[in-house]
Each structure stands twice: as structure tokens, then as C-alpha cells.
Amino acid sequence: MKLVKIMEMDNKLKRAEALAIASIAGTEVLNGREEGRKIFDKIVQRLESLSVDTLLPISFEGVKFLDYSCADEIICRTVSRIRSRDIDSRFIIIQDASPTVEENILIALTTRETCCLLERGNKVEVIGKISEPLRETYTFALKKGVVTTGEVEKEFGLKVSACSNRLATLESMGLIYKVEEGPTGRGGKRYLFRVVS
Amino acid sequence: MEKRIKMELKPAEEKLTPISMDGLFQDFSPVWRRTPGRRKKFILNLADVKFVDPYAAVAMCLLIEVVAGRLKARPKIIPPQADTVTGYLGRLGFWNHIGLVADIQGGLESANRRLFPLDSDVLLELTPIRNAKDVKDITKHLLKIISANLEYSDKSINKITNLISELCQNILDHSTAAGWATAQRYVHADGTRFLQIGVADAGIGIKESLRTRYPRAGRWTHQEAILKALQKDFSRFPKRGLGLYMVQRIVEDFKGHLHLRSGDSRVFLGKTQRGFSVDWFPGVQASISLSERAGA
Numbered sequence: 001m002k003l004v005k006i007m008e009m010d011n012k013l014k015r016a017e018a019l020a021i022a023s024i025a026g027t028e029v030l031n032g033r034e035e036g037r038k039i040f041d042k043i044v045q046r047l048e049s050l051s052v053d054t055l056l057p058i059s060f061e062g063v064k065f066l067d068y069s070c071a072d073e074i075i076c077r078t079v080s081r082i083r084s085r086d087i088d089s090r091f092i093i094i095q096d097a098s099p100t101v102e103e104n105i106l107i108a109l110t111t112r113e114t115c116c117l118l119e120r121g122n123k124v125e126v127i128g129k130i131s132e133p134l135r136e137t138y139t140f141a142l143k144k145g146v147v148t149t150g151e152v153e154k155e156f157g158l159k160v161s162a163c164s165n166r167l168a169t170l171e172s173m174g175l176i177y178k179v180e181e182g183p184t185g186r187g188g189k190r191y192l193f194r195v196v197s
Numbered sequence: 198m199e200k201r202i203k204m205e206l207k208p209a210e211e212k213l214t215p216i217s218m219d220g221l222f223q224d225f226s227p228v229w230r231r232t233p234g235r236r237k238k239f240i241l242n243l244a245d246v247k248f249v250d251p252y253a254a255v256a257m258c259l260l261i262e263v264v265a266g267r268l269k270a271r272p273k274i275i276p277p278q279a280d281t282v283t284g285y286l287g288r289l290g291f292w293n294h295i296g297l298v299a300d301i302q303g304g305l306e307s308a309n310r311r312l313f314p315l316d317s318d319v320l321l322e323l324t325p326i327r328n329a330k331d332v333k334d335i336t337k338h339l340l341k342i343i344s345a346n347l348e349y350s351d352k353s354i355n356k357i358t359n360l361i362s363e364l365c366q367n368i369l370d371h372s373t374a375a376g377w378a379t380a381q382r383y384v385h386a387d388g389t390r391f392l393q394i395g396v397a398d399a400g401i402g403i404k405e406s407l408r409t410r411y412p413r414a415g416r417w418t419h420q421e422a423i424l425k426a427l428q429k430d431f432s433r434f435p436k437r438g439l440g441l442y443m444v445q446r447i448v449e450d451f452k453g454h455l456h457l458r459s460g461d462s463r464v465f466l467g468k469t470q471r472g473f474s475v476d477w478f479p480g481v482q483a484s485i486s487l488s489e490r491a492g493a
């Protein structure tokens with residue numbers, strides 16, 4: 001039976017206009033949970049207004065300082081909300097963070113044992129805490145752009161179930177997203193996984 | 198006729214530090230236990246004091262404020278005889294602040310006019326913490342001062358600013374009362390440099406703050422409450438609890454010391470961890486010492 005490819009050729013996420021944190025906060029110095037919470041509320045509001053399969057860049061341009069508690073409220077809570085599927089199929093990526101702001105976001109994410117995407121120039125990477133197996137799978141997916149369970153199986157020599165688990169976990173973390181390619185011909189569906197960028 | 202009881206507190210030691218301040222708080226506890234509302238003449242005699250560290254400066258601010266509020270009479274403060282100490286306190290802004298609630302022997306202007314060391318390195322003057330704007334102003338000031346004047350890496354500046362931001366934010370988030378912060382840089386005779394920070398409030402204290410979320414905290418000692426507050430995720434608010442945990446981590450990075458006093462306990466964290474029973478005083482008082490060489 002022919003495999004019907006229903007995937008569009010350019011099945012990438014829509015990229016929304018970046019949300020500028022310094023602009024929302026009205027200051028270059030961000031302290032504390034209360035301030036973080038107000039910004040978090042704005043991010044969630046914005047995410048909910050976007051259509052599915054949209055990537056929202058969160059820009060820290062102009063932010064000179066962000067303490068850990070504020071970073072926790074802004075980024076970790078947003079990541080948690082996305083992972084809990086409250087805001088389904090929307091994604092975030094951090095951009096324009098100075099080294100010290102990036103470091104504080106990293107510390108907040110690592111302390112909360114979670115992670116997020118960061119854009120540095122035209123490179124995308126994962127910051128925060130991610131297990132080695134998941135990191136290597138993500139790195140492989142990033143290199144390829146699009147992967148299938150079969151390709152992961154071939155690359156790492158793992159069972160299909162283990163590969164599916166890895167990809168499903170990366171998907172739940174908002175690092176990759178699933179695109180339906182079409183029926184397998186054996187009653188199942190075939191999926192591709194694309195890196196969020 | 199209203200009975201006036203004279204009460205004079207004089208520090209037993211010449212150097213006021215977290216440890217010697219325990220003695221002052223101990224002498225203060227009878228004052229705290231007296232019935233509020235009765236007018237009392239209270240004197241804080243600092244005449245023999247030869248050194249005041251940032252913790253002692255903020256703690257004395259609190260003590261004087263608490264006394265003034267409790268006894269409904271303006272306390273009297275006898276400044277140190279040593280010009281360098283009185284001048285240093287003036288440089289911190291100490292006399293200006295306490296002059297609002299207390300009478301200074303010799304007058305406020307006289308205390309402020311006395312000489313102070315030219316190499317005094319006050320990073321942050323005594324600053325009240327009443328609202329989010331105060332914390333933001335402190336952070337902006339520190340970022341400017343530390344970058345311009347100290348030889349810390351950007352990473353270290355970031356950590357120090359975070360530490361002070363988190364401590365000050367804790368006052369707003371948990372204390373229910375205003376507080377004070379100050380920071381000073383010291384140089385030892387052998388050239389080693391370190392930063393000392395004092396942050397304090399006279400609010401509800403750690404145990405009471407945690408009790409809003411953990412009812413069993415009522416059965417903890419104050420020392421247990423302090424140690425729990427230093428753990429990750431332990432906070433009166435759910436899904437929070439990073440502040441004091443991160444403060445402790447930064448102090449470790451800098452191979453520094455932390456004294457954290459609340460209720461009737463003071464906990465010291467450095468190369469060792471020790472707990473001390475002390476006389477009760479409201480709120481939380483913290484002293485942090487960071488080596489300038491470590492922490493990069």
C-alpha cells in the first residue's frame with residue numbers, strides 16, 4: 001500500500017513577534033517574585049492568544065539584571081505551564097539574554113530540574129537540566145531537523161519503545177513537536193518529529 | 198506621677214559583630230519583656246565601641262526602632278568616643294536614620310561632622326527596605342558600584358547582586374515589617390579582601406512565616422525553622438523557596454560565612470555549621486561575609 005504523505009513540505013512552526021520583557025516590566029532590573037509573576041501572567045496571556053503550533057520568542061534585550069526568584073517565576077513557571085498542557089502546542093524560546101541574565105535563568109531552571117530552549121545568534125540550544133539520553137536525542141534531532149522513531153532507533157541502537165519514550169518526553173518538554181506524516185499501511189500512524197526553532 | 202525607669206545598654210565588647218551583638222540582644226530582652234506603653238528612658242551607650250560591622254549597624258537600627266516603638270519615648274544614643282567609628286557610622290547614614298527616632302548625645306550634626314577614614318569602602322549605605330522600589334534601587338546601586346570599584350568578575354558581581362536582592366526580597370515577601378541593608382568592603386592587613394553584608398528586619402521571623410504553610414512549624418524550634426528555610430522548596434508559599442537556598446549556595450561558592458538569626462537562635466554556616474541559643478528578638482537578621490578571591 002502506498003504511503004500517503006499528508007505532511008506539508010514546509011511544516012514549520014509559526015514564529016510570533018517576540019515578547020520583550022524589559023518593555024513589559026518597564027525596567028532593566030528585575031527583582032523578586034511579584035514582578036516575575038506579573039510578567040508570567042503577560043506571557044501566558046500572549047501564549048493563549050496565539051494559534052496552535054506557534055513559537056513565541058521571549059526577548060531579554062535590555063534586561064540588565066534578573067534575580068533567581070524572578071527568573072523562576074518568568075521562565076520556570078511558563079515552562080511548567082506549557083509542559084502541563086495547559087497551553088497546548090505553543091512553544092517558547094529565550095533570546096537576547098546577556099551572559100549574566102542567561103546564567104540566572106540557567107540556575108533557576110537547573111534548580112527546578114527543568115529546561116528550556118535558548119537562541120544564541122542563529123544557534124538553538126537547550127539550557128537547564130536535561131538527562132544525558134534526552135540531550136543526545138535532542139542533539140541528533142537538531143542536527144537532522146526532522147527525525148522519526150526509526151531513525152532514533154538506528155542511531156542509538158535502542159528498542160522502539162525506548163526511542164518513542166525519548167521523543168515523547170522531548171515533545172512534552174516543548175523541545176520538539178510532532179508532525180503527522182500519514183498512515184503506515186498497517187493501521188498505525190507515522191510521525192515525524194521536528195525541532196522547535 | 199508616671200514612673201520613669203532608666204535603662205542603659207552598653208555593649209560588653211568593643212567590636213560589634215554577629216557574635217557580640219548576641220550580648221546586646223540579651224541585655225535588651227528585659228526591655229522587650231516590659232509592658233509596652235509605659236514611658237521609659239532608654240540609653241544605648243556606644244562610647245567604648247571601636248568597631249561596628251554591617252550586621253551590627255543594621256541590628257542596632259532595628260533595636261533602636263523597636264525600643265522607640267515599644268517604650269513610647271525617644272531613646273538616647275551615646276556615640277562612640279572614637280572618631281573613626283562615629284565617622285564610619287555617619288558615612289553609613291546611621292546617625293541620619295536613627296536621629297529620626299532617637300536623641301543623639303551631642304546632637305546629630307555633631308555626630309555627622311566627625312572624621313571618618315578616607316579609605317572607608319562603603320558599598321551600600323544603610324538603606325531601608327520598605328517596598329519593591331527600595332529593593333530595585335539597592336540592586337541598581339550595587340550593580341553600578343561593584344562594577345566600577347571592585348575587582349570582581351561579571352559572574353561574581355551577578356552572584357553578589359543576586360544574594361542581596363534575594364535577602365532584601367525575603368523581607369518584603371515574608372517579614373511583614375520593613376528592614377535594613379548595608380554592605381561594606383574590608384581589606385585585611387595581609388591584603389586579602391572581603392565583602393560583608395548585613396540585612397535585617399524586625400518582622401514575624403522565620404518560624405512564624407513557615408507556620409502559615411506548615412502548621413507543625415509551631416512545634417519546631419527556631420533553629421529547626423532556620424535550617425528548613427535554607428532548604429530548597431521550603432517556603433510559606435508553595436512552589437517557591439529558592440531565596441535562602443540560593444543565598445547559602447552563593448556563600449558556599451565564595452567560601453564565605455553566613456549568620457542567620459531568628460527568634461531565639463542563630464545559625465552559623467561556614468566551613469562548619471553550628472547553632473546557638475540566643476535571646477529572643479523579633480524578625481530575621483543576617484550577616485554574610487564573602488571572600489573577594491573566591492566565587493568567580
